[in-house]
Amino acid sequence: MIYVDADACPVRAEAERVALRHGLKMFVVSNGGIRPSREPLVENVIVTEGPDVADMWIAERAGAGDVVVTSDIPLAARAVEAGALVVKPDGEQLTARNVGQALAARDLMTDLRAADPFRQGGGRPFSKRDRSRFLDALERAVRAAAQG
Known part of the structure; x- marks a missing residue:
């Protein structure tokens, strides 16, 4: 199975293409506002609003043999x-x-932002190259998961 942490995920369509190509069930998990897929293998899961509710839903279900798409x-x-x-x-x-x-780098950046509330900037913009790298990485992950 593929689990997609769908809130603000720029590669849902690409993940769906890979899931369908491999005949895998895919869960698109969000707080809502995402257009549902018409594909029977793709299930939209809308969780209640709240911090990390979608993340908890995925974490409670994902395990060996599954692929999780998240930032x-x-x-x-x-x-x-x-x-x-x-x-x-x-x-x-x-x-x-x-x-x-x-995880350590994330925690460090959280601390730096808290220490300097005027700190601006985030990462670089999402690019076509990122999308291409994602497709390649997801394809490899799906094959590796299938092999166990």
């Missing part, structure tokens, strides 16, 4: 711990080897 690092850490493969929308794969470092 949320704490969710990625929980999914990796449960044995799922994690792909960020920019194509970066988070694994047991690098998710701890990603």
